[in-house]
Amino acid sequence: MQIYNDYKDHADFLTVYVREAHPTDEWQMKSNVKEDVCYAQPKTLEQRIAIANDFVQRQKYPVPFGIDDMTNAANDAYSAWPERIYIIDEQGKIAYAGGMGPFNYHPEEARAWLAARYGEVKHDPPMPPYRESDG
Amino acid sequence: MWIWIAAVLAVLLIAAVVGLSVMAGSPKDAYGMLRYALPHMHRGKLKPGDAAPDASLLTLNGQERFHIHDRINRAGGRPLMVVFGSYT
Numbered sequence: 243m244q245i246y247n248d249y250k251d252h253a254d255f256l257t258v259y260v261r262e263a264h265p266t267d268e269w270q271m272k273s274n275v276k277e278d279v280c281y282a283q284p285k286t287l288e289q290r291i292a293i294a295n296d297f298v299q300r301q302k303y304p305v306p307f308g309i310d311d312m313t314n315a316a317n318d319a320y321s322a323w324p325e326r327i328y329i330i331d332e333q334g335k336i337a338y339a340g341g342m343g344p345f346n347y348h349p350e351e352a353r354a355w356l357a358a359r360y361g362e363v364k365h366d367p368p369m370p371p372y373r374e375s376d377g
Numbered sequence: 378m379w380i381w382i383a384a385v386l387a388v389l390l391i392a393a394v395v396g397l398s399v400m401a402g403s404p405k406d407a408y409g410m411l412r413y414a415l416p417h418m419h420r421g422k423l424k425p426g427d428a429a430p431d432a433s434l435l436t437l438n439g440q441e442r443f444h445i446h447d448r449i450n451r452a453g454g455r456p457l458m459v460v461f462g463s464y465t
Contacts (some may be wrong), residue, residue, distance in 0.1 A: 269409025316432035321421030322461030365416030
């Protein structure tokens with residue numbers, strides 16, 4: 243989301259929602275239970291749409307959104323599962339093809355591509371937490 | 378002789394199970410990875426310079442469709458960053 247906020251004046255963004263990576267009826271992770279993100283793998287389009295909407299509402303996700311239907315056409319065309327980033331240039335060509343997540347999913351590479359074109363956007367380091375002993 | 382071959386294979390199998398379990402986090406995660414993740418993992422063939430494939434997508438309300446190519450801003454000269462993922 244930080245990349246979106248930093249470069250939305252220069253580039254367009256699209257999030258494509260694909261099949262679940264860690265549903266409850268397949269390979270559920272402990273982190274999903276801890277974060278209360280527990281959904282079965284959608285068997286119908288309505289179920290996938292419902293989870294996508296849950297995500298957008300719970301995360302207050304501002305990025306433009308599209309949902310892959312149950313044919314998984316977008317997922318298959320882009321070898322997207324479980325997560326992947328691409329940048330498509332103005333001519334409709336792939337300008338950046340990210341690796342397959344999670345281990346080769348590097349948003350900082352996409353940021354570097356945008357920074358090379360539009361300049362780097364720096365952020366102040368986060369303030370340390372307040373402590374009473376600080377006065 | 379066959380006993381030795383069977384023993385070596387058994388040791389290799391145990392090593393593989395242990396290795397996968399360590400990598401995935403637990404034997405349950407190793408099973409999950411092999412059973413559910415591996416069939417869907419594809420290295421991908423797209424590389425810079427390739428034509429971006431098109432695909433039809435649904436809007437969040439599920440009522441309208443659009444294509445990935447619709448979002449390519451050819452006239453405006455803006456690149457399109459596409460992030461694929463899910464909630465879980």
